[in-house]
Amino acid sequence: MKKFLLPLLFLLLFILESLFVQFLPSDLFGSRILVPRFLFSALLLLTIYVGKKQGIIYGAIFGLLVDVVYIEVIGIYFFLFPFVCYLISKVMQVMQSNIVVVFLATLFGIALLEVGVYEMNFLIHVTDLDFMTFINLRFYPTLILNAIFILVALYPLKRQFEKYAVALRDE
Numbered sequence: 001m002k003k004f005l006l007p008l009l010f011l012l013l014f015i016l017e018s019l020f021v022q023f024l025p026s027d028l029f030g031s032r033i034l035v036p037r038f039l040f041s042a043l044l045l046l047t048i049y050v051g052k053k054q055g056i057i058y059g060a061i062f063g064l065l066v067d068v069v070y071i072e073v074i075g076i077y078f079f080l081f082p083f084v085c086y087l088i089s090k091v092m093q094v095m096q097s098n099i100v101v102v103f104l105a106t107l108f109g110i111a112l113l114e115v116g117v118y119e120m121n122f123l124i125h126v127t128d129l130d131f132m133t134f135i136n137l138r139f140y141p142t143l144i145l146n147a148i149f150i151l152v153a154l155y156p157l158k159r160q161f162e163k164y165a166v167a168l169r170d171e
Helices: 001-021 038-049 052-070 076-093 097-123 129-168
Strands: none
Touching: 001 038, 001 052, 001 129, 038 052, 038 097, 038 129, 052 076, 052 097, 076 097, 097 129
16 A cells, blocks of 8 residues: 555645645736646656655656646657656765755756756747746746745655665664
């Protein structure tokens, strides 16, 4: 039963992102674009607290799911989710994993994902926003929204992932 809790948690966060976008009033923040990255934040925390292998595997699975459900170009999230998880695992090998560093590393991972998605979309001409407009309209609001989510969810997810890591070692 415990093996199904982690995928269910990620599936719940995947659905929560959709619900958040659906029920957030669009005129609340003017022309700013807030992109919830709740699932990706949890994937980064999984990578930090459980391990690189699990982060990359879950990142690839849920990256493909995001591509199939939401994106017209298959492969952007399928590539970027595991790649950023890998980079964050390498960063965390050098850094201490206290709660402040984990918070900043997770925000850094979200920033890398956002810039990567923007650059891929810009290269294949899906978007025509210039970089500074992207930074002001989407990047900063997305980081603020996800920083609030990480502050709320960091400790409970940390405890859950540490229990999962212990269960993996015991098997």
